[in-house]
Amino acid sequence: MAESLLLPLVRGVASKAAGTLVETVTRMCGLDDDRRTLERQLLAIECKLANAEERSETNCYVESWMKELKSVAYEADDVLDDFQYEALRRQSKIGKSTTRKVLGYITHRSPLLFRFEMSKKLKNILEKINRLVEEMNKFGLENSVHREEQQHPWRQTHSKLDNSTKIFGRYDDKEVVVKSLLDQQEEQKVQVLPIFGMGGLGKTTLAKMVYNDQGVQQHFQLKMWYCVADNFDAIALLKSIIQLAQNKRCEMSDTIELLQKQLEEVIGQKRFILVLDDVWNEDERSWEDVLKPLLCSLGGLGSVIVVTTRSQKVASIMQTLRPHKLACLSEQDSWELFAQKAYSNGVEQEQAELVSIGRRIVNKCRGLPLALKTMGGLLSSYQQVQEWKAVEENNIGDNVRGTDEIMSILKLSYRHLSSEMKQCFAFLAVFPKDCEMDKDILIQLWIANGFIQEKGTMDLTQRGEFIFDELVWRSFLQDKQEFRQHLSIGSYVSINCKMHDLMHDLAKDVTDECASIEELTQQKALLKDVCHMQMSDTELKPISGLCKDRTYLRTLLACSESHKDFKALLQIQYASYITCKH
Template structure:
């Protein structure tokens, strides 16, 4: 690329500088609106710059995939849309444009002194010693509360009408935790013939709630039309006269008419004597609207229980409980105001800090100050977020792309982190292993709860990034921010959103084709044949085609996807053969299915060069193996287990 290499190197250097500036300006942006605006613009240009470098990488991969074409076609290439001359001209223009933008912002930064003093980030070694804890081991001071609720519910056995018990209190008090303790209690298990759990949050929809209850009670999918009268009859049929307990978690809707006129007549007219609905909510008004039993207000933990919960986190990961640290820790616990989520998060944060001065710095932070007896958990969560490594911040903030209470698959989440370059290689630790370290660390610090997020943590993730969006309805489409880079939407929403992403050059995660795409999930679709255009996604790392039951054929040029690491073909029962020359995909770590073919380039010998394969591999059509010699070639015993 004669004439461009100098500009490209300059851009790479500038991007490293930009990364440093963003890290230094982050803290100041929270209190300075001008810095925040400047930082947002700098982030946008950083994405634009990264896309320019991505164009170089993409073109290199495209040309590599074309090696071996005839001389005539190479000559013709100079006068087509893929002409090296046209590419050089276009990239020269893009490079100069983005460098001009970066230089302008850096000059503005120097003029107005926007950069704060350099803040060195302490890097903590990745630990492999801790594993995910059983949640029951982290519950302190709630046994008495559980006994009270269980006794109250069992005492309603002679009530002919369905009773409603609200559990309310501010976020982070452990309302859902208490509800789970009650739900799984042995006496409750034996007392109720039907037990159902439904999470609502912001989406308090009558039809959705009825369908969920019908599915839970009948243990099968409800495909009925959205007609209230039909759903009412089906509800009566599946519940009958069974004594049931229904947990409705995280209710926000304060529309009294919706409860009194729509839901209460339906839910409170079914089931046998002693049936119960338990509601968790932050709103006292919701509790007042739905109650038939006196609402149970969640109280903060006692001083002793607070200390035990905090110490369980802070001193169980290699940090010794020294007298001075314990003294500082008790003052920090007092700032947490007895809020379990705050205590767990702060304990997880301090479990990585061994020096007294580090603990004192946390103590002196402006967090959780008592304002008229009211404690807030969000400032504490934000402080804990600040102390995450830059990689962990990116990985956590990305989770805002999922809906509230979305159950994230660990492997899939790590693949998305990898696809977006949030994880950097470190020594001999590969990206997958590093991703697992980050996931476990986020769980340990209570930013994730196994494969879900507490709704307050979801609020925090949305608060710290404007680059992720989950589209839950067409009404939200107009509100999409210009800087969104990661978007999640359902198949129906994607179909309704044609043209929605026009001009969004920075988009990295979406079910759509783009040359910058690293991750593509078409699972469960009715596709019969993948388009050949997929083979132009040279940057693609993960392709998920799980349960594409009608898929018969893969594109013939899939061997071009040299960056492909994960290919999921579970449930592709109609797949007749692989693509030719599959053995060229040397980076494949996960290949779930291989269909043996008879033509050249389709035989089982294609597996012999895939030395990075791990996990399980399903081999189909073994009867088509031509000879015993071919069967020996894959050398499966030499591959990773």
């Protein structure tokens, strides 16, 4: 499925080849014929790529050809970037003295040397493209009828997104869990209540409802929320809980004994609630021998830990109270959740047949909230009966009860995204799970990577905001929150969001261009095919071996300034770097 992003890549490179900046410089260098040939060849490939993608599922030769095409497309993109940079550099030199212009002919920026070097690079790219076109013509591929992707106006702007947070069918669950927690007020030992169920059921949503319940907020003196995900390390967990209890970041020891003493000091005899969200670790010894003695010997009477997990084994290991198993939504709740998304534009009242189709699709979703929201968000983009029928007839399964079945629904919704949205969504795989993503930074990264183009009266930023809102509406992004930031020069509103872990899995599945340093190190893989990389505080020396051969790295997300010399280490000529904290 990773190759589905090749079409927008080729389309983007062809568009760049036709751009004014590139055309201006290639004409000045006498290379415009080669540029036009490159553009034509890319357009010829673009016409048959959709059919090639279908054939690649059963033909390994076509699949190999597509991988080679992707590599060459990135090479061409780099060469065209050089032309664009040269055009901008020459524009900036306008008005400089004659002496400096003359000196330019004998320096490393000499136009003569630039023309010689770029001629070789462009001809090398053309040779590869021509060879790929010759191979493509032997496949007997059919031209794809290119239709302009339908642009759907944003339905209800931000107010509709606020309405989408309405929760269906979980209030009874909330009351049961809240009562169970408040009933522990005389217990001396910390009690552990797991909430478990398959992915996409809304375990985290239920935990948030409980955590923010007015009675819970008043009952507990100290409230802490920590997303565990893949990190069940005792030291990292203790440090995070200490910082949550103090409500500030601080330097701490890596010794468990010292961390335990510090934890006892900050919690004392306060009655606390700690939510450990998304626990995966099924190693009983990690809990029984290490974390349980540390966490369950703290706090005042009635302190509790709430655990959310997909694993019944995790629930049985950590429980002291009977686990709360989350069930699927009822038929009525399922319909209301789906209808809120799917019929937001009022077509429900206009076409009864759409309601009938919607009912059948809801039955296939089997009460899974994430599946219902995703399908509802997808269908809200369509108003014609035949479009709804086409979605219904896709193989989304008649018995959605496991993660694989949910993923099939998510993939179906992904396939109906525009090319721009596919690229923007797949790029999110570079972020770690449960990472809070800043809307403005995301849009800047999308623009910098050339994923979005101006449409009509929308500039790039407005287009990026439209895509962000559409991904939120369709549940590819979730937990959208607004924060007012106060600076010395004034205040502004920042917007953060997260991804459901199943959506993160989907993003990883649809692209092989995003990776973290840790993943590459574990897999002993090189950076050759990676375009977007995330790194933490890993030392640079152990990963220097990843940098062999040519790479096409375009994005580097680093946690700290300590990695500002990473570009020098990689020695990559064409990579463009965007470094941010997350």
